[in-house]
Every structure is written in structure tokens, then in C-alpha cells.
Amino acid sequence: MPLTFAVRGTPSLPLYLIAPEDLDATLAHLSPSQAGWVRAQGFKAAAGAVCLLPGADGIAGALAGLGTPQDRARQRFILGAVRTKLPKGTYHLETDLAGDALEEQLLGWLLSGYVFDIYAKKSAPEADLVAPEGLNAAGLEAIALGEALTRDLINTPANDMGPAELEFAARGLAEEHGAEIAVTTGGALLDRNFPMIHAVGRASPRAPRLIDMRWGASGPKLTLVGKGVCFDTGGLNLKPGSSMGLMKKDMGGAATVLGLAKMIMALELPLQLRVLIPAVENAVDGSAFRPQDILTSRKGLTVEINNTDAEGRLVLADALALADETPSDLLISMATLTGAARVALGPDVPPFFATDAQDATRLTNASVRVADPLWQLPYWEPYETMIEPGIADLDNAPSGGMAGAITAALFLRRFVTETPRYMHFDIYGWCPAPLPARPKGGVGQGARAILAALPELLDL
Template sequence: MPLTFAQDSDAALPLYLVAPDGLDAVKARLTPSQAKWVEANGFTANIGEICILPDALGLSGALAGLGTKPARQRTRFALAAVRAKLPDAIFRLETDLDGEALTEQALGWLLSGYVFDKYAPSSAPKAQLVTPAGVDRAKVEIVAAGEALTRNLINTPASDMGPDELEAAARDLADCFGAAVTVVAGEDLLSHNLPMIHAVGRASPRAPRLIELNWGNSGPKLTLVGKGVCFDTGGLNIKPGASMGLMKKDMGGAATVLGLSHMIMALGLKVQLRVLIPAVENAISGNSFRPQDILVSRKGLTVEINNTDAEGRLVLADALALADEENPDLIVSMATLTGAARVAVGPDLAPFYATSPRDAAAIVNGAEKAADPVWQMPFWDPYETMIEPGIADLDNAPSGGFAGSITAALFLRRFVTQTPRYVHFDIYGWNPSAAPARPKGGIGQGHRALLEALSDLFAL
């Protein structure tokens, strides 16, 4: 089901989105019998509450709880919390909200219509909403479509979302917007000097590859690099079963940059977009890369393998080195990279690192505008020695267990030396429990914050 607003209609019924402190004012706009009905139903305008308004002919509208300001700070997308409770009708929104707060509610409404029904039937909410006055319909629908793409890719199991299928998704996206896609796969990775992508993916019968998408011929150069580990067994340092259960989402970085790319291209932003996705399956066989192996990267840096389950930074390193050679205006990597990030900030926040304080401030500001929470983490230089094993230039899995997300980010930064502006997101890509507009399952993180930040990042 497309995530779109209904066409405006004279038959659209009022849907009052009301906070507790505004309830009396809304009741004053109703008929006396409707106001008494609201009181009789005990409606207090908390998030998730609705009150259906009847009249002599049937349904005449509804009230939806916006909740208090502190409650809205804890629960985004309040309007989305009621959509599934509303009857099959077309509504028009009546609210005092405007600007970013109104856009947040409109986007939440659309995202609440997302269902993943590829393998079993699932019903989307029936209630529809006409575009609220003051909302940029085209932009909100484009953002919702990009998020749906990301969710679909992450939610698809690895049996149907390997490197081949991830490449196909990139090609489908490119075809929609006239972008170009090139792919280097299998043994050709070695002749194209992408040895660590090859090393991580060579054990799988599903050939590893580097997927590249290019779009736009004017404006600043933006390069997005997304981790595309389509399934991660942990390699020879095999994960326990409980840790392997969600590894279909280990390509969440790739899925998120593809969703963001959809938004950028559909909006026609004036950037030169380059997307690099190292797509592999970290499998186990006789030719798996091993603990204590030393790999030579595209950049020439040597990497001692102290854990084959720290493979994401290896494939990203080659892709980042390739991106850096072009010296774009900004490189952004997105990856489901470390469990340490989850321990630090939980599943809802997207931690990020930035070499430029101005870029970091723009992203934080964009996150506020987009209701897409992020948290800045430091490239903490004193920890550089933790990723230097002595026998090689770099250690892919420093011992000790401290600062795991930071040391991973520092590792990646070693491969971006020509491009002054680099941002790295260590995302989770998964919503562990249902919330308004965010069902349990795959989810994009940080991409809407970046989209909103682009105008500040590049003065677009």
C-alpha cells in the first residue's frame, strides 16, 4: 500500500488533534451534545486516546490525543498512535500545530500505514488523511517512500536478500531516477584493488561485490557508504545463536543509504550523489579468513584480524578508501557496526561521529527538525593506540572491551585522509518493540536527520 495522503474531499471529516490543555477550547467548537459525549467517554487527550464523534447520520468526526509536551518528548508521532483505532473514513486534521511539529505528525501518519506483507497477509489501517494545510505533501510522501524502502530491505530475510538481491535493489532504484550503477564482483575485486571486501565475502557461494550508484552532475559531491553484510555468521569466530538471530539486518547501513538516496533523487536536490555499498555474506567454509590473518587494504594499510566477527569495518575500509580518492565534499558512512553503540545509547538513538564541528551541529539540528534522534560521539584521539596491534598497522578488534564504538570509528577514519569532512553513523537498524509509526522490525536511522541537514551542510 503506497504511503500517501488522500485527495482532498468535501466528505472529509474533522479529526481534532488536541493536547490536554487545549481540550476545553476544542469542546467549545463542538455542539453541546458532542461536548457532553466527549466528557461522558472520559477523553483526556493523552497520546493514543480517541473519541469518535457520532451524529444523527452516523460518524461526524473524531478527537485524537496529542498528549502533554513532556509526553510528546518521550513519544514521537502522537497522531500515528491513533490511526489504527479510527474507522474507515477520510479525515482532515484540525490542530494548532504548524511548522516542523505539524510535519512530524503528518509523516507519522503516513509511516503508520507501513506493513511488511511479503510473506503473510497483513492489514494496514483503513483511515485516510488529506494533506494538512501547511505540509509539503510531495516531500513528506517522498520521505515516507524512502523509509519504506529501507524497512523492506532490512525486513527481508537473508534467504531472499543476499548480495545479488541487494544489487538488484540498487539497480531498481537507479532505474527510477536515471542513475548509473556499476558493480565489481567476485575475483574481480582483487584486480580492482578491493582485497578486504573479497576476503570477508569469499567464503560464501554468494559472490561479494562493490555496488556503486552515481546520480547528478552539478552541485557539491556527496558520497554515501553503506555496510551491506547481508548475513553475518561471525565467520570462524562464530556468533552464538542468540546473537545471530537478527543478522539479516546487518545490511541496515546499505538499506539506509539507499532509502536516503531515494529521498535525495526524488526531491531533485542539487548534489552529485555517489553511493558505495560493499555487499557480502560473512560465511564459514575452508577458505574463510582467519583470526590472526593480516590483510592488506586498498589503502595499503595492513590489518591484523583478531576477530572475524568484526568484519563490517573491513569491507567499509576498502569502500571508504575508494570514496576518499575522489576527495568529495562530504563522505558519510552508515553501518550496523558495533554492539557497543547499543550498550551506550540503546536502540532508539543513532550515534554519529563527525570530523567537522559545523557538520555535527548541522546534523543535530536536522535531527530535531526531522524527529530522527541522533547523539554525537567523539573521535577520541587518545584511543588511537588501542587500534594499533604492533604486528600490523591496525587491529580490527582491540582487546579489553572498552570504547568499542569509538575505536571502530577511529579505525574507519584511518581510511579517510584526503577528504576533510567525514561523518560516520553506528546505527542499529531495528525497532525491538512497536511504537507509533515504527512497527517492530527494520527501520532507518539518521537518514532523515541527514536529509534535513543537507541545506546547512552544503548551503543548498
């Protein structure tokens, strides 16, 4: 999978990445015959457009369009679209872009090399690029490889990606980077007081488990918690077929925190990392947990089950309670949690919640810098009563259908009482239609923004 740059010093052809207003100046630097060729082709530097330059022995280079500022606001990773249109060869970039704008395009180039070809042969782009001088090429490659891990995990169907396989992926990542890992499985979850993880996963023949990975011996402490529901039937509140079709992606939170962990460890950030993943399959048999059951969580809070399809917050709650017993400097949870978040913001923009206003500002600024969009929603205190059913401490599925993303976030926050700085992300984890550098399928959301914000968030 071509997710790296070509070796510096490799002979290469120029690739001019230009906006429409720079076209005339670029043509002035070409030979008259090449400039005439470009004009004859009607090339206007539209976003993602490509015009090959003729040379004495074939192709002498290429022009690629950045489009207008409005085009760039509407479409990320334009250079990723360019790569798929270029013939085989090695290129070097000629552009006025710099800083974050340049890195966005170069990451798009790398990510356009991603293909999921485990089950069917697919071709990857054959064009290579020499990284510009002064660029932290290894850093961008680490980000691309972390994103590729997230995509692979989400894209793998549930028959090949159950709790055991998710554990196997985490163990492989731990071995790659010298991390420690411990896993609590099956009945041991009850022995070690993870009752809600066990309750959600017990109906499946694939044993539920809690994965606990640690890396780093010094520095600030960061804990990542990812929802690992490897398939969600909805339980006894069975989903209709139209809603069940994408449920292999319901472990997208786990996939995203593992991808982020891979980035952090590959970049050797000076921090102490902990990753917690409750991995289950929400299945149906005679032992499945039921509507109106009341579960007692690790935290001691009781939860009335008013919908077995609101299971993600249950498994996350036990994992968050464990994380909260050893408070970290920053605690983050990521989950494909609510349809309400998609109704509010669509598939592209995940909402996040933060207990610290300064953390939220830093994260929002970082998300803009690295083109990884996020939008803050509030922990709206007046809605707390919506998650209090009266018969138990908490309701896992408040009636009424309003503010579903917020009430889910408020539910999770009840399990974080000792860690002052907590952020929760309600991601989608799926690209519903192909876009530059993002084929249809699993996709990471929020990880790059978090990574970019970590130096400020943790004073690294």
C-alpha cells in the same frame, strides 16, 4: 501500501488533534450533544487516545489526544498511533500545531501505513488523511517511501536478501531515478584492488560485490557508504545462536543509505550523489579468512584480524578508500557496526562521529527538528593506540572491550585521508518492540536528520 495522503478536495471528516489544555476550548466548538458525548467517554486528550464524534448519519469526526509536553518528549509520531485506531474514512486535520511539530505528526500518519506483508497477509490502516493546505505533501511522501524501502530491505530474510538481491534493489532504484550503476563482483574485486571486501565475502557461495551508484550532474558532491553484510555468522569466530538471530539486519547501513538516496533523488536535490555499498555474506567454509590473518587493504594499510566477527569495518574500509580517491564535499558512512553503541545509547539513539564540529552541530539541530534522534561521540585521539597492534598497521578488534564504538570509528577514519568532512553513523536499524509509526522490525535511523541538514551542510 498507504504511504500517501488523500487527494485534496476529497470529502473528509474533521480530526481534532489536541493537547489536554485545549480540550475545553475544542468542546466549546462542538454541538452540546457531541461535547456531552466526549465528556461521558472520559476523553482527556491523552497521547494517542481517540474519541469518535457521533453524527446524524454515523461518525461526524474524531478527537485525538496529543498528550502532555512530557508525553510528546517520550513518544514520537503520536498521530501514527491515532491512525491505527480510526475507522475507515477520509479525515482532515484540525490542530494548532505548525512547522516541524506538525510535520512530525503527519509523517507519523504516513509511516503508520507501512506493513511488511510479503510473507504473511497483514492489514494496513484504512483511515486516509487530506494533507493540510500549505504543506509540502509530496516531500513528506518521498521521505515516507524512502523509509519504507529501508524497512523492506532490512526486514527481508537473508535467504531472499543476499548480495545479488541487494544489487538488484540498488539497480531498481537507479533505474527509477535515472542513476548510473556499476558493480564489481567476485574475483574482479581482487583485480580492481578491493581485497578486504573479497576476503570477508569469499567463504560464501553468494559472491561478494561492490555496488557503485551515481546520480546528478551538478552541485556539491555527497558520497554515502553503507555496510551491506547481508548475513553475519561471525565467520570462524562464530556467533552464538542468540547473537545470530537478528543478523539479517547487518545490511542496515546499506538499506539506510539506499533509502536516503531515494529521498534525495525523489526530491531532486541539486547535488551530485554517489552511493557505495560493499555487499557480502560473512560465512564459514575452508576459504574463510582467519583470526591472526593480516590483510592488505585498498589503501595499502595492513590489518591484523583478531576477530572475524569485526568484518563490517573491513568491507567499509575498502569502500571508503575508493570514495577518498575522488574527494567529495561530504562523505558519510552508515553501518550496524558495534554492540558497544547499543550498550552506550540503546536501540533508539545512534551515535555519530564528525571530523567537522560545525557539521556535527548542524546535524544535531536537524535531528531534533525532525525527531530523528542522534548523539555525537568523539573521535578520541588518545584511543588511536588501541587500534595499533604492532605487527600490522591496524587491529580490527582491539582487546579489552572498552570504547568499542569509538575505536571502530577511529579505524574507519584511517581510510579517509583526502576528504576533510567525514561523518560516520553506528546505527542499530531495528525497532525491538512496536511503537507509533514504527512496527517491530527494520527501521531507518539518521537518514531524515541528514536529509534535513543537507541544505546547511552543502549550501543547497
